[in-house]
Amino acid sequence: MTGYPTSIGSSDESTIRVLGQDLAEDLMGQVGFGELAFWLVAMRRPEPGELRVFEAVLVALADHGLTPSAIAARLTLTGAPESVQGALAAGLLGGGSRFLGVTEDAGRFLAAALERARTDGGALPTTDEGWDDLARDAVGRQRAAGLLVPGLGHNVHKAGDPRTPVLLQIAADEGVLGPHLRLFEAVGRVHAEVLGRTLPLNGAGACGAALCDLGFPVEILRGFALLARAAGLLGHLAEEMRRPIGLDVYEHVDRAADYLPPGSGGG
Numbered sequence: 001m002t003g004y005p006t007s008i009g010s011s012d013e014s015t016i017r018v019l020g021q022d023l024a025e026d027l028m029g030q031v032g033f034g035e036l037a038f039w040l041v042a043m044r045r046p047e048p049g050e051l052r053v054f055e056a057v058l059v060a061l062a063d064h065g066l067t068p069s070a071i072a073a074r075l076t077l078t079g080a081p082e083s084v085q086g087a088l089a090a091g092l093l094g095g096g097s098r099f100l101g102v103t104e105d106a107g108r109f110l111a112a113a114l115e116r117a118r119t120d121g122g123a124l125p126t127t128d129e130g131w132d133d134l135a136r137d138a139v140g141r142q143r144a145a146g147l148l149v150p151g152l153g154h155n156v157h158k159a160g161d162p163r164t165p166v167l168l169q170i171a172a173d174e175g176v177l178g179p180h181l182r183l184f185e186a187v188g189r190v191h192a193e194v195l196g197r198t199l200p201l202n203g204a205g206a207c208g209a210a211l212c213d214l215g216f217p218v219e220i221l222r223g224f225a226l227l228a229r230a231a232g233l234l235g236h237l238a239e240e241m242r243r244p245i246g247l248d249v250y251e252h253v254d255r256a257a258d259y260l261p262p263g264s265g266g267g
Contacts, residue, residue, distance in 0.1 A: 049174030063232030078246030151205020163203030178213030
């Protein structure tokens, strides 16, 4: 091996190049951060409609209040106020199967169902009825395996996640409502007859479907969720510096702690 190949960026004494562009001359003031993030991962510049959907995804995932990730970030800053990087990292490390990771899980679930359809029949549905049949099969497989359907349900928005219809409409308006979002919509229509209960299509799942329709591989989807949430966490940390609550949260939990001796049934 004679070198370490990269197409992302390079620099010398007088220039910085990113994606083959001169950073100072070609990108600064001319390319937004969302567009650059898309470009860095896809290795292509997004079309205007794609960029609108992509940035809508980032906005949708940026914050959801005092979630575990936000609390972790704030409490870390409480204990180490000199370590903004540690506090931000603490919040991001909580992006897993229950929070933020749903974006990846839903994308993976939908992509697998579409791949089965292509393998079995060679073509994807062209009607709502066809998408509904595909969705029934996908949801039925999850139920048979004893698994949850990623993208269904929300602990707060039990009657409907307000982000989902907006993202679907933006994708439709921009002509980038592709097979993953079509299948996701169909899951919303048919899951109740398979599962016996009605659940909302959550925003994280819609974001995963949208990112897949933009051409991103499922393995990178959680990274975009974390990129978006980093902005929200930074906002929480700035607020924690201005108007701290971390110490109150700690003291409240400490006062509410109920010590149980080992072997008493609590541990």
